[in-house]
Amino acid sequence: MGKPPCIVIAGPPGSGKSTVGPLLAKRLGVPFRDSDDDIVARAGRPIAEIFADDGEPAFRALEEEVIAEALAEHDGVLSVGGGAVLAEGTQKRLVGHPVVFLNVGFAAGVQRVGLSTARPLLAGVNPRATYRSLLEARLPVYRAVATIEVATDDRTPAEIVDAIARELALEGTQ
Numbered sequence: 447m448g449k450p451p452c453i454v455i456a457g458p459p460g461s462g463k464s465t466v467g468p469l470l471a472k473r474l475g476v477p478f479r480d481s482d483d484d485i486v487a488r489a490g491r492p493i494a495e496i497f498a499d500d501g502e503p504a505f506r507a508l509e510e511e512v513i514a515e516a517l518a519e520h521d522g523v524l525s526v527g528g529g530a531v532l533a534e535g536t537q538k539r540l541v542g543h544p545v546v547f548l549n550v551g552f553a554a555g556v557q558r559v560g561l562s563t564a565r566p567l568l569a570g571v572n573p574r575a576t577y578r579s580l581l582e583a584r585l586p587v588y589r590a591v592a593t594i595e596v597a598t599d600d601r602t603p604a605e606i607v608d609a610i611a612r613e614l615a616l617e618g619t620q
């Protein structure tokens with residue numbers, strides 16, 4: 447038997463992918479990876495620096511590459527960067543994987559991201575407006591790639607892990 451498809455965690459910045467992903471992996475007793483960490487390790491520079499030095503298209507190309515590798519070889523939970531699912535190649539590669547969409551509303555999301563410069567997409571003149579339009583524009587994309595959607599507002603990371611584990615078990619019975 448081949449390796450089971452890894453569980454993918456997607457969602458906008460501040461939805462908690464890097465927080466919930468490791469907790470879910472721990473609960474399931476499997477390894478965890480985060481595509482943003484893989485990118486930083488490969489480039490040897492922080493994400494904001496890659497955006498500034500090489501531009502967003504170069505970042506997106508690297509992102510698609512590290513995710514393709516992780517999907518092929520990783521046996522566990524993979525959190526992907528907030529914009530990763532916009533790439534058509536990644537959308538195709540996600541088919542057959544359980545994909546969890548961590549949804550977050552504007553108010554909770556703004557509070558969580560704190561609109562720091564570590565997130566280059568939100569480092570412009572009006573980060574709140576940018577964040578609002580990013581949530582709106584991406585919502586249908588997250589929903590299209592996801593097999594499970596979990597609301598994260600007013601839930602602790604532990605409660606979110608419980609909800610995902612329940613949904614995954616249900617999904618596994620279909």
Ligand SMILES: Nc1ncnc2c1ncn2[C@@H]1O[C@H](COP(=O)(O)OP(=O)(O)OP(=O)(O)O)[C@@H](O)[C@H]1O
Nearest residue numbers: 458459460461462463464465528558598601602603
């Ligand atoms: N359910 C939650 N309730 C309250 N705070 C949370 C929750 N989930 C995450 N956080 C906090 O929100 C912040 C952002 O979370 P995290 O870094 O996991 O988001 P992310 O989805 O990985 O974002 P990015 O796309 O920028 O990598 C962190 O400070 C984290 O502790």
Ligand SMILES: O=C(O)C1=C[C@@H](O)[C@@H](O)[C@H](O)C1
Nearest residue numbers: 459482493527528529565566
């Ligand atoms: O939402 C996005 O487009 C991004 C989210 C982060 O996870 C990083 O991948 C990067 O800052 C871009």
Ligand SMILES: [Mg+2]
Nearest residue numbers: 463464465482
């Ligand atoms: Mg993250």
